[in-house]
Amino acid sequence: MRHYLLRRLFQAVFVLWAAYTVSFGVLYLLPGDPATIMAAGGGDATTVTREQTDALRHQYGLDQPLAEQYATRLLHAVHGDLGRSVQSGVPVTHLLRQALPTTAQLAAGAMLLALVLGSAVALLGSSTRRRWLRQLLLSLPSLGVSAPTFWVGLVLVQLLSFHWRIFPAFGDEGFSALVLPAVTLALPAAALIAQVFAKSLRTALAEPYIQTALAKGASRRRVLFGHAVRNASIPPLTLVGIMAGNVLAGAVVVETVFARPGIGRETAAAVTAQDIPVVQGVVILGAVTFVLTSLAVDLVHPLLDPRIITTTRPAVAA
Structure with a gap:
């Protein structure tokens, strides 16, 4: 029974890691600049200034290498920090709760x-x-x-x-x-x-x-x-x-x-x-x-x- 339980727990951890990795890749590797998308907030991206995108890029760590972004966000997620909503600035975990x-x-x-x-x-x-x-x-x-x-x-x-x-x-x-x-x-x-x-x-x-x-x-x-x-x-x-x-x-x-x-x-x-x-x-x-x-x-x-x-x-x- 212990081996059966450990095997299922390992599979559960693997599924969570895979879900996070796939969502990170899909959301942050799509064509376009994520900082511009977030600054526009679903509106017209042509109205977004370079200063706004640079500020968001630095705030969310998007100016870092991709591997460093992934490792940092994964570490934060393990500790229960999923970032902040771009629209409201409220922590995502608080919104979900x-x-x-x-x-x-x-x-x-x-x-x-x-x-x-x-x-x-x-x-x-x-x-x-x-x-x-x-x-x-x-x-x-x-x-x-x-x-x-x-x-x-x-x-x-x-x-x-x-x-x-x-x-x-x-x-x-x-x-x-x-x-x-x-x-x-x-x-x-x-x-x-x-x-x-x-x-x-x-x-x-x-x-x-x-x-x-x-x-x-x-x-x-x-x-x-x-x-x-x-x-x-x-x-x-x-x-x-x-x-x-x-x-x-x-x-x-x-x-x-x-x-x-x-x-x-x-x-x-x-x-x-x-x-x-x-x-x-x-x-x-x-x-x-x-x-x-x-x-x-x-x-x-x-x-x-x-x-x-x-x-x-x-x-x-x-």
């Missing part, structure tokens, strides 16, 4: 709803004996995956806010304001979970030990929930860890559609103004979210299937 609670609330609600909906569709589709119902339920995930997030959000707002006036269309005040954004963000994730879980259940139900249990008189429902679910839950659980980082990307669209404060709106504003430190901070936050969630999922895997530790244990010479 302010915006994170609202987005975390939305992401947690969306992931919980996605797990419930996706698992329910997969289990009902796998347990029912009615062929038409099974085909209907197992076709829903394809529909959910193909529907764009912004379109789903606009449809929900039009129907449940403007037409029937059940939920508020905008803002973040109270639980009712969380329902529509969470549903919008959860539907694509639920569709993916349902697809993977249903396929995994079909594979598990075709195993010989399942057929033996059925031949001995066990009911299909008992075999499904007593044996197949546990073995079939590893692929969808892995998918949940992968989707955790994607929730932040989806939050950019959802929080913009529903006018909610959070990481999504901060990202949209930073991209519009080309606020490079904030954009890089959001990228790193997404990588940290992905790493922590994946690490938690990896620690749960051995509880579901102890053979995972055995397969990852290094071979001992005879």
